Amino acid sequence: WVFRAELYVLFKIDKTRGSKVLLDVLGEEFNGVLGCDYFSAYHKYMTDFSITVQFCIAHLIRDIKFLTGLPDAETRAYGTRLLAAIKAMFQVIHEHDQADLPAARQAGPAAFQRALEQARDRIVEVALSDVPSRLDGNGKELKREAFNMAKRFRENGKAYFEFITTPGIGPTNNLAEQAVRFVVIDRRITQGTRSEKGRETCERLWTVVGTCAMQGRSAFEFILAAVRAYFRGEPAPSLLPALG
Numbered sequence: 001w002v003f004r005a006e007l008y009v010l011f012k013i014d015k016t017r018g019s020k021v022l023l024d025v026l027g028e029e030f031n032g033v034l035g036c037d038y039f040s041a042y043h044k045y046m047t048d049f050s051i052t053v054q055f056c057i058a059h060l061i062r063d064i065k066f067l068t069g070l071p072d073a074e075t076r077a078y079g080t081r082l083l084a085a086i087k088a089m090f091q092v093i094h095e096h097d098q099a100d101l102p103a104a105r106q107a108g109p110a111a112f113q114r115a116l117e118q119a120r121d122r123i124v125e126v127a128l129s130d131v132p133s134r135l136d137g138n139g140k141e142l143k144r145e146a147f148n149m150a151k152r153f154r155e156n157g158k159a160y161f162e163f164i165t166t167p168g169i170g171p172t173n174n175l176a177e178q179a180v181r182f183v184v185i186d187r188r189i190t191q192g193t194r195s196e197k198g199r200e201t202c203e204r205l206w207t208v209v210g211t212c213a214m215q216g217r218s219a220f221e222f223i224l225a226a227v228r229a230y231f232r233g234e235p236a237p238s239l240l241p242a243l244g
Helices: 019-026 040-049 057-067 073-097 102-106 109-128 144-160 174-190 196-215 219-232
Strands: 002-004 009-011 033-036 052-055
Touching (some): 009 196, 033 040, 052 144, 073 144
8 A cells, every 4th residue: 555645655565455454544534635546445435434535537537448448339439428528627737737828827726727617517417418328128237337437427426526626636646656666666576575574664664765755865864864763762763854
């Protein structure tokens, strides 16, 4: 597991991918916004403790692209419409971020947010209208892929667009995925660890390396300072930078 905040990254190794890990790390009263993919553990944590979630739109796009490659023509057309609506929203973001397109910036943040909200409303409209459907003789939905996508928007559509009204939140969880890349490489090379002590060591070292990289600090110097503090009986150095 990887948890990335503004000032640090935290790694957690656990035998389960259940919501218990989220509860152990974030607690019952987490008051931030949890950016994540559409994995079931996040659903449970969100529901049980009323947590605000920003589901990753990059993962959503992959799921919609899957629809556009299915044999059923109606499902493909549905996926294509939905993909075009999401592309239009990212076009709004792209134009706002481009230095050589000053018109969007001159319109101001309020106009930018209105444009995003309009794009969001259009995405939801497309997701919930003209959804392909065909039932068999037993009343079972034969076009489950499109049905499930529409259901996702009905039940959790709001959680894909928290970034529009919450400053500092992005539409994807790419930052967390970037933070975990070196761990994936490390695990592939070392094949992991076989003991509780080894898992704890990896958690701590990965957290130090990842956090120091975020802050532009030397992980080696931090570990050296921590070892010196241990042998001198002094307080350990903090990974959090001094504020103020």
